[in-house]
Amino acid sequence: MTLQAVMTGAIIMGYGVAAVFFLKFWRRTGDALFLAFSTAFLLLAAVPLLTLTLEVPREEQSPFYLLRALAFVIIIVAIVAKSRQPRG
Numbered sequence: 001m002t003l004q005a006v007m008t009g010a011i012i013m014g015y016g017v018a019a020v021f022f023l024k025f026w027r028r029t030g031d032a033l034f035l036a037f038s039t040a041f042l043l044l045a046a047v048p049l050l051t052l053t054l055e056v057p058r059e060e061q062s063p064f065y066l067l068r069a070l071a072f073v074i075i076i077v078a079i080v081a082k083s084r085q086p087r088g
Contacts, residue, residue, distance in 0.1 A: 008048045015045035036078030043071035 019041035026034035047059065047068050056062045 005052060008052045012045050012049050015041045019045065031082075033078050033082045036074050040071040040074045043067050043074070 019038045022034045022038035022041065025031070026038060044067075047064050050056070050064045050067075051059045051062065056064065059065060
């Protein structure tokens with residue numbers, strides 16, 4: 001096991017913890033913004049997991065990079081949707 005594999009595992013775990021954290025708040029509040037953040041963090045965790053598992057040499061040149069872009073699009077859309085809701 002290499003140091004890179006250990007560090008990648010720590011990154012995946014961090015993303016997973018963040019996803020569970022936001023999922024907990026979504027279950028409490030029912031706010032879709034928290035669900036979007038949880039989904040985005042799961043997608044962000046999938047990128048290094050797939051890259052490490054399939055031994056992709058350069059993540060930025062793989063199709064898995066689109067998952068990272070999708071995660072950020074989900075976050076942006078959720079924030080815009082939340083900001084357009086009437087306050088009440």
